[in-house]
Amino acid sequence: MRIMQLDAPSGTCTLAVGESLANLASYCTSGKTVIVTDNNVRRLHANKFPKAEIIEIERGEDAKTLATVHQLYEKFLELELDRSSLVIAIGGGIVCDVTAFAASTYLRGMRLALVPTTLLAQVDASVGGKNGVNFKGYKNLIGTIRQPELCLFDFDLLKTLSQQELRNGFAEIVKCGAIADANLFAYLEQHHSEAFSHKKTAIEKVVYDSLVVKTDIVAKDEREESGERMKLNFGHTLGHAIEKTIGLPHGEAISIGMVAVANLSVAKGLLSNKDAERIESLLKKIGLPTKLDYDKSKVIDAVRKDKKRREDDINFVLLEKIGKAKIEKININELEGIL
Ligand code: GLY
Numbered sequence: 558m559r560i561m562q563l564d565a566p567s568g569t570c571t572l573a574v575g576e577s578l579a580n581l582a583s584y585c586t587s588g589k590t591v592i593v594t595d596n597n598v599r600r601l602h603a604n605k606f607p608k609a610e611i612i613e614i615e616r617g618e619d620a621k622t623l624a625t626v627h628q629l630y631e632k633f634l635e636l637e638l639d640r641s642s643l644v645i646a647i648g649g650g651i652v653c654d655v656t657a658f659a660a661s662t663y664l665r666g667m668r669l670a671l672v673p674t675t676l677l678a679q680v681d682a683s684v685g686g687k688n689g690v691n692f693k694g695y696k697n698l699i700g701t702i703r704q705p706e707l708c709l710f711d712f713d714l715l716k717t718l719s720q721q722e723l724r725n726g727f728a729e730i731v732k733c734g735a736i737a738d739a740n741l742f743a744y745l746e747q748h749h750s751e752a753f754s755h756k757k758t759a760i761e762k763v764v765y766d767s768l769v770v771k772t773d774i775v776a777k778d779e780r781e782e783s784g785e786r787m788k789l790n791f792g793h794t795l796g797h798a799i800e801k802t803i804g805l806p807h808g809e810a811i812s813i814g815m816v817a818v819a820n821l822s823v824a825k826g827l828l829s830n831k832d833a834e835r836i837e838s839l840l841k842k843i844g845l846p847t848k849l850d851y852d853k854s855k856v857i858d859a860v861r862k863d864k865k866r867r868e869d870d871i872n873f874v875l876l877e878k879i880g881k882a883k884i885e886k887i888n889i890n891e892l893e894g895i896l
Contacts, residue, residue, distance in 0.1 A: 568704035582607035650682030657688030676726025725808030739880030798859035812845035
């Protein structure tokens with residue numbers, strides 16, 4: 558088990574990487590504790606939960622709404638939680654995002670801990686402080702940025718995930734290597750199947766290294782002001798548009814997005830063909846899609862509506878080499894040509 562610390566303007570988060578959920582109780586000092594989870598996670602892992610009130614929310618993206626937050630506020634009130642109470646989210650990205658938003662706004666902020674139970678939530682949703690809900694069809698339109706006091710990463714929880722869920726998480730791990738850690742990328746090329754089959758040393762290394770990438774970036778630019786944090790969006794502008802229009806899972810959509818943007822980086826004379834091929838080849842080996850016959854005009858339309866767009870130019874995260882990202886403005890019409 559390794560402890561990391563993320564110091565950001567909105568707070569300090571301790572990351573217990575490789576810790577067991579069964580040891581969570583030792584971190585729950587003072588105050589009333591309440592757990593927020595869903596019925597699937599509760600069925601699979603409740604035997605390791607610390608003693609506490611349990612609140613269940615619905616599963617799936619449809620639960621990522623203000624209505625669910627409202628239900629949580631009602632429960633918090635009923636349980637007479639106060640600012641010293643600790644709210645613990647145990648679940649995937651949706652449980653973590655909704656709970657973190659409710660806990661960050663109720664009484665202007667209660668204590669919060671996150672225990673992500675999917676690989677995607679471990680390397681992405683649980684770290685960075687962003688929380689929120691969808692609104693009127695827009696993803697994460699309402700939310701705050703506030704660091705939880707603790708994130709606990711138990712790799713045994715990943716053993717109940719489907720192959721597709723694991724692949725989804727691996728897409729974000731490849732992204733971390735591609736934008737900021739060439740050694741992690743090279744390690745994945747050699748050892749992805751060991752990590753995929755839960756070999757402890759391999760999974761621990763790839764998750765830990767991804768967390769180093771993410772926490773370093775968030776510590777430098779928590780509120781996405783200097784451009785540094787935007788690097789985490791590599792493959793995501795197109796990926797989100799593909800996710801929205803075609804309904805692919807997040808990891809599959811950003812895998813296609815990363816390959817398209819690697820090719821765009823080659824076309825702009827930034828990235829070598831060889832590095833673009835390494836990215837495509839690694840994603841393929843992991844079993845992620847790298848191409849799709851999709852309605853390009855619908856995807857471009859979704860990109861146009863992206864809330865990060867400035868007139869006809871979009872800030873895109875391109876690559877200069879594996880392990881080094883660069884932000885450049887791309888004209889939407891140029892993008893249309895390349896796709
Ligand atoms: N909670 C996810 C992030 O801040 O990126």
